[in-house]
Amino acid sequence: MFSTALFVVLAYGWNVISGITGYLSFGQIAFFGLGAYVAVGVMVVFRLPWYAAAVVAPLAAVAVAIPLGAVMLRLAGVFFTLGMFGLGRIGEIVASSVSGGAMGTSIPSVATPRESAPVMILFALGAIVFTHLLINSKLGLQCMAIRDDQPAARAAGVPVGRIKVTAFALSAALAALCGVMYVWNVGYLDPTSAFSATNKLQVVLMVLVGGIGSMWGPLFGAVLISLIGQVLWARFPLQEQVVLGSITVLMAVAMPGGISAMLQSRGKLLRRSVWGPPPPAEGAAGAPARLPSGSAGEPVLVCEGLAKHFGGVAAVDGVDLRIARGEVVGIIGPNGAGKSTLFDVISGFQTPTSGRVLFDAVSIGGRRPDVIARRGIARTFQTSRLFPTLSVWETVLLAATSVSRARSAAVAETVRVLTQVELLERWDRLPESLPPGQQRLLEIARALALRPRILLLDEAMAGMTPVEIARVHAALRWAVRDGCAVVAIEHVLPAIATIASCVYVLDFGRTIAQGPPQQVFRDPLVLDAYIGVEAGALDRVVANA
Amino acid sequence: MLVTILTLVLTGVLWGGVYLLMASGLNLIYGVMKIVNLAHGDFIVVGGLLTLTLFDLRVNPLAALPAAALMMFVVGALVQRGILERLVTAGPAGELRTLLATFGMSYVVSNVGLLLWGAQVQSVPFLEGSVDLFGIRLPENLLVCSAVAFAFAVAVHVWLTRTMSGKAVRATSQSAIGAAACGLSIRRIRILTFGLGCAMAGAAGSLTITLIPFQNSSGGPLTVQAFTVIALGGLGNYVGAFLAAVILGVAEVTTSFVFGSNAAAAVVYILFILILVFRPQGLLGRSARVWDAYDLSGSPCRCARCSRWVSRCRATRTSSRSCSRPRSSSCSPTAGT
Numbered sequence: 001m002f003s004t005a006l007f008v009v010l011a012y013g014w015n016v017i018s019g020i021t022g023y024l025s026f027g028q029i030a031f032f033g034l035g036a037y038v039a040v041g042v043m044v045v046f047r048l049p050w051y052a053a054a055v056v057a058p059l060a061a062v063a064v065a066i067p068l069g070a071v072m073l074r075l076a077g078v079f080f081t082l083g084m085f086g087l088g089r090i091g092e093i094v095a096s097s098v099s100g101g102a103m104g105t106s107i108p109s110v111a112t113p114r115e116s117a118p119v120m121i122l123f124a125l126g127a128i129v130f131t132h133l134l135i136n137s138k139l140g141l142q143c144m145a146i147r148d149d150q151p152a153a154r155a156a157g158v159p160v161g162r163i164k165v166t167a168f169a170l171s172a173a174l175a176a177l178c179g180v181m182y183v184w185n186v187g188y189l190d191p192t193s194a195f196s197a198t199n200k201l202q203v204v205l206m207v208l209v210g211g212i213g214s215m216w217g218p219l220f221g222a223v224l225i226s227l228i229g230q231v232l233w234a235r236f237p238l239q240e241q242v243v244l245g246s247i248t249v250l251m252a253v254a255m256p257g258g259i260s261a262m263l264q265s266r267g268k269l270l271r272r273s274v275w276g277p278p279p280p281a282e283g284a285a286g287a288p289a290r291l292p293s294g295s296a297g298e299p300v301l302v303c304e305g306l307a308k309h310f311g312g313v314a315a316v317d318g319v320d321l322r323i324a325r326g327e328v329v330g331i332i333g334p335n336g337a338g339k340s341t342l343f344d345v346i347s348g349f350q351t352p353t354s355g356r357v358l359f360d361a362v363s364i365g366g367r368r369p370d371v372i373a374r375r376g377i378a379r380t381f382q383t384s385r386l387f388p389t390l391s392v393w394e395t396v397l398l399a400a401t402s403v404s405r406a407r408s409a410a411v412a413e414t415v416r417v418l419t420q421v422e423l424l425e426r427w428d429r430l431p432e433s434l435p436p437g438q439q440r441l442l443e444i445a446r447a448l449a450l451r452p453r454i455l456l457l458d459e460a461m462a463g464m465t466p467v468e469i470a471r472v473h474a475a476l477r478w479a480v481r482d483g484c485a486v487v488a489i490e491h492v493l494p495a496i497a498t499i500a501s502c503v504y505v506l507d508f509g510r511t512i513a514q515g516p517p518q519q520v521f522r523d524p525l526v527l528d529a530y531i532g533v534e535a536g537a538l539d540r541v542v543a544n545a
Numbered sequence: 546m547l548v549t550i551l552t553l554v555l556t557g558v559l560w561g562g563v564y565l566l567m568a569s570g571l572n573l574i575y576g577v578m579k580i581v582n583l584a585h586g587d588f589i590v591v592g593g594l595l596t597l598t599l600f601d602l603r604v605n606p607l608a609a610l611p612a613a614a615l616m617m618f619v620v621g622a623l624v625q626r627g628i629l630e631r632l633v634t635a636g637p638a639g640e641l642r643t644l645l646a647t648f649g650m651s652y653v654v655s656n657v658g659l660l661l662w663g664a665q666v667q668s669v670p671f672l673e674g675s676v677d678l679f680g681i682r683l684p685e686n687l688l689v690c691s692a693v694a695f696a697f698a699v700a701v702h703v704w705l706t707r708t709m710s711g712k713a714v715r716a717t718s719q720s721a722i723g724a725a726a727c728g729l730s731i732r733r734i735r736i737l738t739f740g741l742g743c744a745m746a747g748a749a750g751s752l753t754i755t756l757i758p759f760q761n762s763s764g765g766p767l768t769v770q771a772f773t774v775i776a777l778g779g780l781g782n783y784v785g786a787f788l789a790a791v792i793l794g795v796a797e798v799t800t801s802f803v804f805g806s807n808a809a810a811a812v813v814y815i816l817f818i819l820i821l822v823f824r825p826q827g828l829l830g831r832s833a834r835v836w837d838a839y840d841l842s843g844s845p846c847r848c849a850r851c852s853r854w855v856s857r858c859r860a861t862r863t864s865s866r867s868c869s870r871p872r873s874s875s876c877s878p879t880a881g882t
Contacts, residue, residue, distance in 0.1 A: 024641055026648065071822050077640050078581045079776070079821050086769050086814035093811045197762070201652050208645055212638075241656040248649025252642050253631050 002113065002185055004226045005120040006178055010199070011206040011218035012127040013174030018204075019213035020140060021167040022147025023073065026200065027084025030091040031061045031172040033194035035179025037095060040189050043107045050111065050184040054177060061176030062169045069168035073161070092195040110187030120181055127174060128219060134170075135215055138401045141274045141390070143167050145398050147213070148387035151349065155381070156395075157373040157402030157450055201244055202229055208251050211260025213389075215271065220259045273391045275407065278415050278427055300325050300485055301346070301377070301454050306355035307509075308338075308345050315341040317509030318355065321487075323454065328476065328486045330496035330517065333506035334529055339489045340382050342506070343456050347379045348372040359454070374402055378452035380443045380460050382489075386431035392418070392442055393427040399449035413449055421445045421475050437468035444472060448479055455479060457488040461495040469495055497521075505529065552681045553802055557795025559683065562691035562698075563752055565790035567767065568774035569698045570745030572786065573705075575775070577718040577738040580629065580643045584651035586767030588743050591654060592617050592750025593669075593759045594662045600669045607693065610751040614744040621743025624650070625736045651764060658761035668758035690752040697748055701741070714738055766810065773817040777824075 010032065018024050038060045039053040046052075072083050111119075134140040142163045145153040154160055183189050202225055210221025225244075232240040251258065264270055303321040307314065316338040323329055331339050344350040346357055348369035357365045364372055373379075378399075387395055396417055400410040418424040421441050431439055440460055447455055455476075461469050476486050476499065490496040496503070497517040505513040505520060507529045513520050520526055571585045582588075592613045599609040628650070632642055672685040705711035716724040717734045725731050753759070774793055778785030796816060801809035 022641070024644055072818075075821050078644065081644055082581070082769060082772055083818050083821050085765070086817050089766065089769070090811050090814045093807055097807060197652075197765075201649075204645065204648065212641070238660060239656070241652045242660070245649045245652030245656065249628060249646050249653065252646035252649065253628060256633065256638065256642050256645075 002117045002120050003230075004223060005117070005124040006181060006185075007202065007206060007226045008124040008219060008222040009120075009127045009174055009181075010178050010203045011210070011222040012131050013171050013178070014203050015131065015207050015213065015218045016134065016143075016174070017168050017171035019207055019217075020135065020147065021143040021164060022213070023164065023168070024077075024081045025084040025171075026081055026204070027086075027088035027091075028171060028175050028203070029195055029200040030084075030088040031065065031175035032179040032182070032199070033088075033091050033095060033191075034061055034064060034172075035176025036183045036189050036194045037179075038176070039180040039183040040105055040107055043109070043183070044105065047108070049109070050180065053180045053184070057176045057180045058173035061172040065169040065172035066165055069165040069172075070161070073164040073168060088195060088200070092191050095194060096191040105190075106188050107183060111184045113185075116181065116185045120185075123177065123181065130174075131215060131218075135271070136274055138274075138407075139163065139166065141394060141398055141401070144213075144390060144394075145387050148389055149385050151369075152381070152385035152387060153398075154349075154369040155347070155373055155379055155385070156399040156446055157370050158398065159368075159370050198229075198241060198244075201241065201248065202226070205244055205248050205251070207258075208248060208256075209258050211258035212256075214258070214260035214264075217258050217260040273393045273428055275397060275411055276391070276393050276427065278393065278418070278424060279411065298325060299323060300360060301487075302356075302358040302361075303342075303346065304356045304358070306342070306345060306357060307353045308341050308350055309353045314509045316345060316352075319506070319509070319511055321504065323485045323487060325453070326480050326483050326485055327502070328480060328500045329488070330500035330503040331487060331489045331506060332491070332496070332503060337506040337529075338509040339506055340458055341509075343379060343458055343487075343489065347377055347456060370402075373450055373452075376451070376453040377456065378447035378450040378454070379456035380440070380447055380458055382458040384436075384439050384443045386439060386442060386446075388430070388432060391428050391430055392423055392434070395431070395442060396445050396449045399446045403450055413451070417445050417449045420448070420478055422471060437464045440464065441468065441471065441475075444475060448475065452479075452484055455484055455486045457486065459489050459491060461488075462491060464495075473499055548680050549802075552683070553799050554795055555681060555683060556687065557798040558791050559687045559691035560794030560798060561787070561791035562694040562794075563749060563756070564770065564774050564793055565787055566694035566698045566745060566749040566752070567771040568778075568786055568790060569701060570742040570749070571768075571771045572775050573701070573714075573745070574739055574742035577714060578629075578735055579634070579640075580647065580739075581772070582739075582742070583644065583647040583768055584654050584764070585742075585746055585771055586769070587651045587654035587658070587764030588617055588621070588746035589750040589753065589767050589771075590759055590761065590764045591620075591658055592747030593754030594658055594667070594750075594761070595747070596751040596754055597662070597667055597669055597759075606669050606671045606751060606755050607689070610693070610748050613751045614748040617747025617750075618740040618744035621746075622736050622740035624743070625739035629739065630732070630735070651768070655761050655764045662761060664761055666758045666760045667754070669755045671755035686755050690756060694749065694752055697745065701745065766813070769817060770813050773813055773820065776817065777820050 014025070014028050017028065035057040038057040039050070042048050042053040042056050043050065068087070072080060072087075075083055134143075142153065142158045145156065145158055146160055146163060150160055179194070186193075206221035206225045207218050208221065209217075209225055210219065211217030228247075229240065229244065232243055236243070255262065257264075299322045301321065301323040303319055306316055306319045306321075308316040319338075319342060321329075331342070333339050341350065345352045345365075348364070348367050348371070351366050355365075356363055359372075359375065359377060364375070364377075367375075387398075390398065393414065397410060397414045400413040400417070401407075404410040404413060415424065418427060421444065423438065423442060423445060426434065426438075431442060434442065440463075444455075444457065444460055447457075461472055464472065480486060488496050488500070500517055502515065503513075503517045503520045504511055505523070505526050512525045512529060513523045567585075567589060570588075571582060574580055574582050574585075595613040595616060596606055596609040599612060600606060604612075628646065629643070632646055633639065634643055672689060675682045675684045676688060703711075705715055713724065713729050714734055714737070716727065717729060717731055717738075721731050724734070750759075770793070774786055774789045777789035777792065778787070793813065793816065796812055797809050800812040
């Protein structure tokens with residue numbers, strides 16, 4: 001009973017970082033070990049009762065996890081996993097050289113099963129409630145967005161680094177709590193059991209069997225696997241790890257979603273949208289006005305001599321832009337002209353090599369993308385980046401929560417934007433079930449929910465039907481009326497020519513023409529860049545060879 | 546003093562050869578299949594324990610090496626054919642699945658080792674004398690093992706770069722779809738690659754067990770060790786991997802000499818984490834890449850721009866066939882579009 005409940009808490013703890021946030025860690029057992037050793041310290045050295053240790057150890061784990069997470073979580077995928085694996089081993093090596101070494105230490109007061117089991121079950125219930133609250137909160141939504149697509153989460157204004165570290169620290173605290181309970185229950189601790197490889201495997205397997213990242217998966221998995229584990233331990237102790245390992249491989253190959261995915265495919269235990277469903281509409285009234293930023297002629301965004309070099313290649317080579325409040329500007333140019341890189345630099349995804357980006361006369365060069373997004377420069381991506389596991393409602397809500405503190409304000413904003421792009425009736429759909437045009441529309445909606453003052457659209461209307469383009473135009477006009485300026489990269493000239501007041505033409509990272517659409521399209525340089533591209537490129541290649 | 550330092554450095558360099566062989570198998574598998582085989586160290590251990598069994602049957606460890614390598618090749622090919630091939634690697638959770646599968650596999654392999662060979666720490670005695678070189682004493686077995694390991698690793702490198710079948714493997718590592726379009730059987734190449742990677746692990750195991758004692762659970766640290774070499778050298782960078790293997794060897798031997806073996810075990814992990822955090826592009830970095838065999842977009846570089854630029858260059862190269870200059874210049878916008 002005790003050990004099953006212990007595994008429930010461990011499994012939910014692991015699920016926070018590896019399931020919900022998507023950072024697979026094989027080193028969370030180190031925090032279990034840390035908690036156990038802190039507990040021994042508190043109980044042996046300071047002679048304090050177990051509940052004091054149960055408070056101190058998670059705090060210690062959080063204190064360790066925050067700096068550690070800040071460093072480790074910069075690593076991508078596999079590297080994080082292996083790095084955490086290494087940390088677990090370092091923990092074990094350190095532990096075997098302190099406090100009794102490999103022989104272990106005993107604690108003065110051990111719990112009786114009648115004491116420890118109810119407490120542990122209480123903690124297990126606590127972990128379930130905690131996860132339920134987390135999954136249905138802003139933090140949980142942000143974690144899931146990070147798991148699905150980090151750059152997109154940044155573009156939606158999520159402070160990715162801070163959220164990841166928070167999830168990591170929460171996960172560590174739960175593991176440390178388990179360490180304390182383990183020591184209190186067994187009364188004895190040595191490095192091998194503190195950093196037990198079997199426990200590590202079991203926790204991973206439990207979450208995998210139950211359904212990684214799901215609400216109820218860790219509970220199912222923990223109960224099932226700890227039963228199997230106990231039987232194996234009693235009957236076939238030597239073969240235990242072979243069997244558990246084989247189940248892990250089989251699960252990963254045959255049923256990666258676990259029990260939860262199986263139930264969900266039959267329509268049971270589906271995750272409900274965070275803060276959904278949308279409240280009944282009260283009309284479009286009450287839309288909060290954007291902060292006015294100067295008069296209509298005043299530039300909101302100014303780029304001065306902006307350049308971005310990759311090695312010896314100048315992707316953007318000294319571009320000057322002036323975007324006024326409420327203006328619609330088109331950027332066109334052949335493939336490789338540096339249009340998308342220009343957007344990456346403005347929105348903070350790339351740092352400029354030289355030049356300045358001024359937003360409201362404040363330099364924003366080198367700021368993090370999520371900071372820039374929250375300040376009022378929203379963007380979409382050339383190939384749409386949506387969150388595969390977040391519903392339409394959640395995708396837009398995520399962006400709305402980045403700028404509105406209050407829940408009701410964020411919900412109202414989400415309803416408003418979704419109504420505008422006519423996606424409200426599809427609020428609970430997942431992105432993959434939408435046709436491509438509507439997926440792009442959803443990405444625009446996510447950007448609009450940030451209540452931007454500059455909206456950067458990267459080929460947002462490519463591949464759209466005329467009806468969908470009309471819908472985008474309507475949404476853009478609505479945003480422009482609120483004082484938002486729109487900068488749109490387009491290949492389909494009619495898509496932008498009808499609404500843009502000014503068009504910039506980029507080629508080889510430089511502005512080769514600018515002005516009203518009709519004038520620019522007659523410019524001989526522009527015609528050469530577009531129509532004469534093959535001949536021009538060939539001539540240049542021959543000249544260089 | 547000087548003799549001590551020279552001894553430490555030379556011993557480290559020799560160990561580097563063994564580490565290089567350990568890492569090359571992992572590097573090959575990761576390069577071609579994008580799978581980090583967390584069971585790699587366990588395959589090394591099984592290779593070593595196979596050598597032990599053969600040694601008990603009076604087979605010389607060097608003669609046992611091809612046998613161990615061949616057996617591990619079969620095991621690896623079967624694992625790929627039977628398990629990994631069936632893994633759904635597409636989508637955002639693809640990497641997670643392969644990691645979980647090889648994580649489970651590492652437990653299966655190391656505990657099958659436990660059932661077959663027991664948990665005791667074992668070693669194979671082999672050439673226990675030492676060579677005296679101007680006062681520097683080097684163990685004979687280390688000298689021989691290091692030479693064999695270098696030879697094996699270099700042979701695989703030559704195979705990959707100089708032969709048609711090696712070229713097919715490299716093509717698959719760079720673009721599986723492209724290779725398939727050229728009529729290569731991706732499936733067969735992957736089976737071959739995983740088998741070969743495991744064979745290299747087995748060979749490394751045969752050599753290592755004559756140098757340091759093994760037990761069934763020694764695999765995890767070896768996986769990290771092999772991965773440290775790759776991370777330090779830069780994925781797919783052969784000169785880098787060689788330098789990294791030597792650096793790791795020297796670091797470990799020196800730490801072991803100064804602070805004892807416990808610290809030497811920790812130094813690998815510390816080095817590993819420091820590299821990942823401060824120099825994720827590896828020792829020599831991208832510009833010093835001498836061998837583009839292993840896929841570039843899957844490299845550990847954190848900045849999105851590198852992979853993006855590389856993929857753009859590839860597009861350029863295919864679209865303008867008149868351009869046959871090296872990558873760096875064909876990247877320039879003049880030759881592009």
